[in-house]
Amino acid sequence: xxxxxxxxxxxxxxxxxxxxxxxxxxxxxxxxxxxxxxxxxxxxxxxxxxxxxxxxxxxxxxxxxxxxxxxxxxxxxxxxxxxxxxxxxxxxxxxxxxxxxxxxxxxxxxxxxxxxxxxxxxxxxxxxxxxxxxxxxxxxxxxxxxxxxxxxxxxxxxxxxxxxxxxxxxxxxxxxxxxxxxxxxxxxxxxxxxxxxxxxxxxxxxxxxxxxxxxxxxxxxxxxxxxxxxxxxxxxxxxxxxxxxxxxxxxxxxxxxxxxxxxxxxxxxxxxxxxxxxxxxxxxxxxxx
Numbered sequence: 632x633x634x635x636x637x638x639x640x641x642x643x644x645x646x647x648x649x650x651x652x653x654x655x656x657x658x659x660x661x662x663x664x665x666x667x668x669x670x671x672x673x674x675x676x677x678x679x680x681x682x683x684x685x686x687x688x689x690x691x692x693x694x695x696x697x698x699x700x701x702x703x704x705x706x707x708x709x710x711x712x713x714x715x716x717x718x719x720x721x722x723x724x725x726x727x728x729x730x731x732x733x734x735x736x737x738x739x740x741x742x743x744x745x746x747x748x749x750x751x752x753x754x755x756x757x758x759x760x761x762x763x764x765x766x767x768x769x770x771x772x773x774x775x776x777x778x779x780x781x782x783x784x785x786x787x788x789x790x791x792x793x794x795x796x797x798x799x800x801x802x803x804x805x806x807x808x809x810x811x812x813x814x815x816x817x818x819x820x821x822x823x824x825x826x827x828x829x830x831x832x833x834x835x836x837x838x839x840x841x842x843x844x845x846x847x848x849x850x851x852x853x854x855x856x857x858x859x860x861x862x863x864x865x866x867x868x869x870x871x872x873x874x875x876x877x878x879x880x881x882x883x884x885x886x887x888x889x890x891x892x893x894x895x896x897x898x899x900x901x902x903x904x905x906x907x908x909x910x911x912x913x914x915x916x917x918x919x920x
Contacts (some may be wrong), residue, residue: 634703637706639663643667644700670695678692678696721748722750722752722904724751724904724908727755728755729757730758730759733757733776740917740920743915751904760819761821764783773895773908777892779819788893793888793918794864794888796879797879798868799811800875803860803875812841813841814842815842816843816844829862895909
């Protein structure tokens with residue numbers, strides 16, 4: 632089998648959806664279906680069962696898909712070892728990045744790093760911090776840039792700490808918040824928990840959420856245009872001086888903050904490319920970028 636077949640099976644095993652897999656691999660659905668059929672003919676077994684929505688793997692297909700994931704892992708490992716033997720900083724580094732960091736920090740970091748190491752390529756995966764935590768735990772990425780504190784017993788560096796704040800297009804009194812229009816957005820469970828705990832520690836009634844959006848950047852634009860207030864990380868709204876921005880506090884008076892970390896495994900530092908990238912990040916003031 633070719634490496635492309637391993638990758639196809641691995642992605643399909645994760646998505647359980649032919650359309651999503653074809654899109655992720657930049658293939659047409661007929662091409663992907665044809666390759667699957669060739670694999671089934673080669674091994675003489677049925678690999679998938681089509682459902683009304685998506686697919687499911689047969690026991691034989693599941694066994695082969697798991698083998699494909701192991702093969703991909705081994706291939707990446709040998710490629711990294713060969714690059715490392717050259718004693719140069721070259722090859723591909725895999726990075727998992729939380730959504731806000733990916734939008735606001737990662738492009739600048741990659742540009743600066745490639746100025747020093749032009750032979751390095753990046754594979755960047757973005758999503759919620761909880762998803763990036765799972766990727767780094769499973770060794771699917773070399774480095775994770777993660778917002779919030781997750782269970783981790785290996786190396787991590789604190790990049791910055793920011794306040795959770797209330798951003799409003801108009802002056803307000805804290806006691807009036809339950810009656811004012813709030814813009815809400817989808818976020819990870821840890822951020823949601825922080826906001827909810829603060830709210831219900833201060834108010835008996837729920838917030839007056841009149842707009843719900845998918846992304847924090849959309850939420851910010853709604854606030855800027857005077858449609859309501861939002862509870863949001865300070866770095867998202869700090870550049871907008873027209874907004875009223877006030878930090879949230881615990882009952883003790885301490886400001887509520889959230890940390891952004893760089894997670895990585897100790898053994899990956901043996902790779903020249905990972906070692907160089909980690910040391911590079913450690914020299915920067917990431918928050919100021």
